[in-house]
Structures are given as C-alpha cells and as structure tokens.
Amino acid sequence: xxxxxxxxxxxxxxxxxxTLSCTATGFALDTYLIGWFxxxxxxQREGIxxxxxxxxxxxxxxxxxxxxxxxxxxxxxxxxLILNSATRQDPAISYCAASAWCGAVSRVLAISGRCVMTxxxxxxxxxxxxxxxx
Numbered sequence: 001x002x003x004x005x006x007x008x009x010x011x012x013x014x015x016x017x018x019t020l021s022c023t024a025t026g027f028a029l030d031t032y033l034i035g036w037f038x039x040x041x042x043x044q045r046e047g048i049x050x051x052x053x054x055x056x057x058x059x060x061x062x063x064x065x066x067x068x069x070x071x072x073x074x075x076x077x078x079x080x081l082i083l084n085s086a087t088r089q090d091p092a093i094s095y096c097a098a099s100a101w102c103g104a105v106s107r108v109l110a111i112s113g114r115c116v117m118t119x120x121x122x123x124x125x126x127x128x129x130x131x132x133x134x
Contacts, residue, residue: 047116
C-alpha cells in the first residue's frame with residue numbers, strides 16, 4: 001500500500017524556520033514526482049514545490065521562491081520542505097503528494113513548473129498544520 005506521512009508541522013515565529021518531512025512507505029520516492037501543496041483557510045489548495053525523483057529537478061512557485069527548499073534523503077525515503085523566513089501568509093495545512101508520472105514526462109513537468117497541478121497526483125498525505133505567530 002502506497003502511503004505518505006507528513007510530520008514536523010507546528011508553530012513558527014515570523015521570520016523563523018520550520019522543517020516538514022514527507023516519508024513514504026510502500027514505494028521509493030526516488031522513482032516518483034513529489035509535490036508539496038498547502039491550503040490556507042478559505043483558499044484553494046496551492047502547489048508550491050515539486051521534486052522529480054528521477055533526476056532531482058525542482059520547481060518552486062513564485063509565492064515561496066527563495067524562502068523554501070525541498071531536499072530529500074533517499075536512505076530515509078523522505079522528502080523535506082524547509083520553510084525559511086516565515087511570513088503571516090504562510091499558515092496553512094501542508095500536504096505532500098506523489099505522482100506516478102516518471103522519466104522524461106516528470107522531468108518536463110518539474111522543469112516547466114506544471115508539476116504543481118493537483119490533478120497529477122494520486123497519492124496524498126493527510127496534511128499537517130503550519131501556524132505562524134509570535
């Protein structure tokens with residue numbers, strides 16, 4: 001059974017940092033396109049970043065570019081979302097997801113930025129809350 005579990009959410013102060021983890025069971029993250037999404041209260045789910053497991057291509061949405069990074073640890077079968085310089089626009093439920101697209105297609109999706117479309121992803125974590133407050 002393919003499963004993704006997010007962890008590491010919680011409270012971060014404005015300007016602070018927080019690391020979210022997305023750990024997979026039942027499959028190897030290195031063979032999938034992995035996306036991070038967030039949904040703020042009253043807003044639609046937003047794709048913020050993706051990582052193509054095959055070649056490491058990464059895309060960041062403009063809303064978080066320069067502040068977030070998406071490293072991975074293949075040995076732990078985990079992809080991270082490191083949130084830096086937290087702002088009051090960052091509170092949300094954050095989700096990781098895996099897409100079955102692979103190879104040249106997933107690489108193009110990552111490079112082009114089209115990887116942030118929710119419809120590409122078939123396996124989702126349950127989500128984890130990020131709160132920004134003093």
